[in-house]
Amino acid sequence: MISPDTSVVLPGPWPHPPVFPYLVTRLVAALYHVMVLPTIGEEALLAVAISQALANELDTCLVLGPDRCIYLTNGQCRLSSSIPTDGILMTGSLKPSRRVSAWMPTDATYPARVAILAESISSHPVSGAIMGDLTKGGRQATAEDLTRLGGLDAGAPGVPNGLVLCPVCHEYHGECLDPSPVFQGREMTVHCLCDNGNRCARCGGRLSERKLNANYYKPADGNIWHVPGFAALGHQCVPGDAMVS
Known part of the structure; x- marks a missing residue:
């Protein structure tokens, strides 16, 4: 059986907007949560990503640029040149730590990048329903x-x-x-x-x-x-x- 909360109507898939650096968290196979991050050092960004992934216990990707990212899955970090590029995107639901939130007002580029992401999401119409794993992982x-x-x-x-x-x-x-x-x-x-x-x-x-x-x-x-x-x-x-x- 599938939970009554298994489907939700959301906008259709599109390429991820260039709002580096940001975190992508996989909720289900085609639905991803995007969190714009402050422009701090790469070591600090990785620490943020690891902390977020450990807390959420969901597959996470730290996207640093158009051809540089770090996947955090199953407790492992993997550097890759293939960043996530499609899927249905959303933002604003998964929260960063309070320390990360405190850094955001100090980044002059942060509001503009958040606005670009929000515009990208809002400009795509609803196209269908997202389902959970219909195999239940079996x-x-x-x-x-x-x-x-x-x-x-x-x-x-x-x-x-x-x-x-x-x-x-x-x-x-x-x-x-x-x-x-x-x-x-x-x-x-x-x-x-x-x-x-x-x-x-x-x-x-x-x-x-x-x-x-x-x-x-x-x-x-x-x-x-x-x-x-x-x-x-x-x-x-x-x-x-x-x-x-």
Whole structure:
């Protein structure tokens, strides 16, 4: 099953505007959040990008110029000459740390670059709907998987084999075969509430109730539900100590 928040209507794809330096955060496969950064040193920019990526736990790219960027994925940094060039863009939802925000007024070019980005986004009409990962990140189960995970847990009626109850949040997590006939024979990874590490870089609060671009098991209906990355767009900063970069 797919979360009710799986689709959202947004403008169509276009080339990224030249507002270097900036961060691109992948929300889902075709939707990217762009954050214009102050023109500080490259070492400081990389520190900002790493801090943002660690907080959000989403694939991130620091774009330094038309042919220079650093991808931050799976805890690794990779220098590349191929910058992100298309996709559906949005801005203003993911927040930088308060330290980064404090640098922005000191950069004379910052307002103009933000205006260029905003104009680029607003000048493109709505063209359709964005969907989350319709495969829910699953993979075709092997014969061994089908034997190991087939059926239901004898100790927990209705619960697929492979899922275990978290002693902290009391939700199920693990790997199992999807019980939905739509995803028959596909192995899914299921996360509990404790697995949610997607946080706001400004306030430290969770970007969504559940882990983004991930699945959870709902005992009430016996289905595995997918939470798309753009569920983060509903985040509102909470009071408390800010995470800084």
